[in-house]
Amino acid sequence: MSANKASIVIRGATVVNPDEMFVSDVRIVNGLIEAMGDALTGDIVLDAAGCYVSSGFVDLHTHLREPGKEEAETIESGSRAAVLGGFTAVVAMPNTDPAQDNVATVRFVSDRGRAVGLCEVIPSGCITVGRLGAQLVPFDLLANEGVTLFTDDGTGVQDALVMQRALMTAKRLNLTLSQHCEVASMTVGAVMHDGACCSTMGVPGWPSAAEEEMVRRDIQLVRMTGAREHFMHLSTKGSVELVRAAKAEGLPVTAEVTPHHISLTDELLTGFDPIFKVNPPLRTMADIAALHEGLVDGTIDAIATDHAPHAGHTKEQTLDTAPPGMLGLETALGVVNTAINLSPQKIAALMSWNPAVIANISDHQGRPIAVGEPAHIAVWDTTTVWSVSRDELASRSTNTPYHGMELRGRVRHTIYNGQLVVQEGKALA
Amino acid sequence: MKHLLSTRDLSTDDIVSIMAMADHMAEINSRAVPKVPALRGRTIASVFFEDSTRTRLSFETAASRLSAEVMTFTASSSSVNKGESLRDTIETLSAMGVDAFVIRHKSSGAPQQITQWTDASVVNAGDGWHQHPTQALLDAYTITRNFNELNSLHGRTVAIVGDIKHSRVARSDIDVFTRLGAKVVLVAPTAFLPTSLDGWGVTTADSLDDVVGVVDVVYMLRIQRERMDAAQMPSLREYSSLFALTPERAARMQSHALLLHPGPINRGVEMIVDPSLVPGSRILQQVTNGISIRMAVLFSLLGGDATTTLSNGVEA
Numbered sequence: 001m002s003a004n005k006a007s008i009v010i011r012g013a014t015v016v017n018p019d020e021m022f023v024s025d026v027r028i029v030n031g032l033i034e035a036m037g038d039a040l041t042g043d044i045v046l047d048a049a050g051c052y053v054s055s056g057f058v059d060l061h062t063h064l065r066e067p068g069k070e071e072a073e074t075i076e077s078g079s080r081a082a083v084l085g086g087f088t089a090v091v092a093m094p095n096t097d098p099a100q101d102n103v104a105t106v107r108f109v110s111d112r113g114r115a116v117g118l119c120e121v122i123p124s125g126c127i128t129v130g131r132l133g134a135q136l137v138p139f140d141l142l143a144n145e146g147v148t149l150f151t152d153d154g155t156g157v158q159d160a161l162v163m164q165r166a167l168m169t170a171k172r173l174n175l176t177l178s179q180h181c182e183v184a185s186m187t188v189g190a191v192m193h194d195g196a197c198c199s200t201m202g203v204p205g206w207p208s209a210a211e212e213e214m215v216r217r218d219i220q221l222v223r224m225t226g227a228r229e230h231f232m233h234l235s236t237k238g239s240v241e242l243v244r245a246a247k248a249e250g251l252p253v254t255a256e257v258t259p260h261h262i263s264l265t266d267e268l269l270t271g272f273d274p275i276f277k278v279n280p281p282l283r284t285m286a287d288i289a290a291l292h293e294g295l296v297d298g299t300i301d302a303i304a305t306d307h308a309p310h311a312g313h314t315k316e317q318t319l320d321t322a323p324p325g326m327l328g329l330e331t332a333l334g335v336v337n338t339a340i341n342l343s344p345q346k347i348a349a350l351m352s353w354n355p356a357v358i359a360n361i362s363d364h365q366g367r368p369i370a371v372g373e374p375a376h377i378a379v380w381d382t383t384t385v386w387s388v389s390r391d392e393l394a395s396r397s398t399n400t401p402y403h404g405m406e407l408r409g410r411v412r413h414t415i416y417n418g419q420l421v422v423q424e425g426k427a428l429a
Numbered sequence: 430m431k432h433l434l435s436t437r438d439l440s441t442d443d444i445v446s447i448m449a450m451a452d453h454m455a456e457i458n459s460r461a462v463p464k465v466p467a468l469r470g471r472t473i474a475s476v477f478f479e480d481s482t483r484t485r486l487s488f489e490t491a492a493s494r495l496s497a498e499v500m501t502f503t504a505s506s507s508s509v510n511k512g513e514s515l516r517d518t519i520e521t522l523s524a525m526g527v528d529a530f531v532i533r534h535k536s537s538g539a540p541q542q543i544t545q546w547t548d549a550s551v552v553n554a555g556d557g558w559h560q561h562p563t564q565a566l567l568d569a570y571t572i573t574r575n576f577n578e579l580n581s582l583h584g585r586t587v588a589i590v591g592d593i594k595h596s597r598v599a600r601s602d603i604d605v606f607t608r609l610g611a612k613v614v615l616v617a618p619t620a621f622l623p624t625s626l627d628g629w630g631v632t633t634a635d636s637l638d639d640v641v642g643v644v645d646v647v648y649m650l651r652i653q654r655e656r657m658d659a660a661q662m663p664s665l666r667e668y669s670s671l672f673a674l675t676p677e678r679a680a681r682m683q684s685h686a687l688l689l690h691p692g693p694i695n696r697g698v699e700m701i702v703d704p705s706l707v708p709g710s711r712i713l714q715q716v717t718n719g720i721s722i723r724m725a726v727l728f729s730l731l732g733g734d735a736t737t738t739l740s741n742g743v744e745a
Contacts, residue, residue: 195624198623199623199626199627200623201559202537202557202597203537203557203558203559205624271541272539272542273542313516316515316516318537318539319536319538319542320536320557321536
């Protein structure tokens with residue numbers, strides 16, 4: 001990867017590091033942070049007064065859709081959306097076509113990400129072949145290709161014995177399994193959260209118990225195997241309580257939540273607009289309150305977007321036939337900062353430092369802002385109010401639930417591997 | 430009123446005035462030549478993405494008696510089978526010049542979604558498990574007129590029996606009946622009740638025996654055998670023993686009580702009694718009233734100034 005030879009200076013921002021925050025200029029040369037201090041000069045000077053500068057965000061949960069659904073997103077368009085959201089690394093979900101259950105597909109995704117070069121694209125691997133829940137993938141071969149997280153995302157591994165064996169293998173190879181928790185038999189045809197709105201609207205519901213039952217089962221399997229497991233997109237109060245108890249017990253579990261699950265409720269579905277259909281579904285105010293609490297007390301380790309682009313015509317179907325999923329990369333910071341009051345260090349922990357550890361890339365992503373560190377950097381604020389327009393997104397798709405809404409907090413500049421990829425909120429390539 | 434998507438689109442006054450207009454329509458329907466030119470020149474597209482006989486014929490008959498042109502579309506013999514999207518289908522038909530769409534769809538919410546793809550009025554003729562507003566209007570009309578009331582079900586109790594969870598008829602009926610002042614009791618096994626009844630303003634009963642002798646209306650819903658077959662549903666035998674209308678239970682109905690059913694009847698499942706032998710049965714009257722109610726709805730949506738145009742039409 002060639003680094004930009006020109007020097008870049010981020011001027012006047014507040015550095016956000018785990019142990020301290022302080023105002024300092026930051027100079028980047030040859031892909032590294034080369035100097036910090038006052039009144040630094042350089043070839044490119046970025047005004048960042050009033051902003052925070054932290055390590056670039058890391059998304060544990062991105063659907064880039066390539067290969068297979070390039071009409072919805074490509075690795076290039078998704079990478080551009082990522083850096084506009086301040087992300088310098090994304091974990092690409094494996095439900096591509098073909099699925100990321102083999103070396104060739106995984107290598108294709110990494111290679112394509114590297115060729116695009118806007119951010120780090122880390123392919124996840126399936127847990128089972130074809131995400132069918134039966135036969136385990138060759139974990140060792142995929143790990144050799146740089147896969148650090150394995151998941152059948154989109155579905156959970158239904159068979160407890162298969163999941164137990166996968167965890168045993170993961171333990172032996174020091175890998176992390178990441179689970180989409182959903183007992184499929186309880187959610188056949190489900191359209192939205194199984195509650196009051198769903199009952200009135202007359203559509204099949206996703207009960208909270210369908211998620212909680214698999215969280216509960218997997219905690220038991222982690223207890224048995226000692227392997228690391230990451231719980232994806234928690235959406236219910238009960239799930240937060242289960243993970244909190246598992247952590248108190250000292251089990252090696254981590255959890256993420258999406259921006260939409262901490263900001264939107266099932267009442268948005270009452271107009272039958274498929275833009276609000278997502279899996280797991282938008283739930284209730286009580287669930288949102290529990291998720292906020294989980295973020296604050298550390299039960300939930302990371303914000304992950306579950307960025308799920310869908311081509312326009314697929315969201316013009318009826319609510320029961322339209323696919324679940326919504327865009328997330330470009331709005332993540334603004335949604336989180338608008339939904340919940342978090343300190344800059346907490347935001348950086350949830351969006352950069354912790355997910356970098358979970359993705360096992362913390363040797364080069366989610367690092368402190370310090371001389372000699374790799375220059376994967378986001379410059380952002382928590383005060384700019386902006387209005388989301390689906391027509392101005394870099395994603396190939398437009399399925400954002402935030403169209404027309406005002407958000408507070410925006411990414412201003414993004415630097416990946418020493419290269420300025422977003423300047424003043426605009427993608428440069 | 431531009432569309433009729435849900436009973437919730439209607440104020441209680443709207444419900445009362447549609448029923449009053451249905452009285453006029455019933456008078457027209459009683460004539461030797463039951464036809465008026467009230468909607469002459471208007472085009473109504475009858476678009477049924479899901480099979481239906483009575484509702485489609487009822488709407489088309491209603492449109493025809495008001496002299497509207499009727500364009501008929503059934504999904505089984507259409508471009509839908511060639512993979513055409515809902516949006517493209519509606520936009521194509523709209524381009525032919527349609528004043529109102531009458532929509533039946535297996536998916537809840539489809540009629541509401543369709544409103545964004547056409548300038549025409551949209552009438553929901555049944556969507557998924559969600560709503561069937563004209564059914565609720567004709568049911569309320571049938572009940573009020575049998576009890577010699579014009580605008581109220583106050584003091585009456587209606588038992589709705591069967592698969593409430595999967596019933597668009599139940600959702601519409603409950604809303605209209607409760608707003609007209611009736612008490613509604615749902616009689617169903619738990620698997621046939623929705624997860625939440627918050628805000629529904631209803632009570633529940635565990636067996637038909639508990640209520641059949643005390644209610645003013647017994648409203649039986651159709652039970653779909655395929656839902657019974659799903660493993661988590663109660664057995665047909667258990668269902669019939671607790672919830673079917675048997676001759677013995679029908680005999681316990683109060684002398685003034687009415688028996689209603691939206692059809693089609695599943696004889697031997699929810700209806701073990703022969704409805705023709707139940708004195709309070711108004712099941713065929715519901716069908717007759719359905720035409721008057723649908724004429725009133727179509728006229729309300731398309732007729733412009735309701736009273737004058739209708740009376741002009743009647744006089745012509």
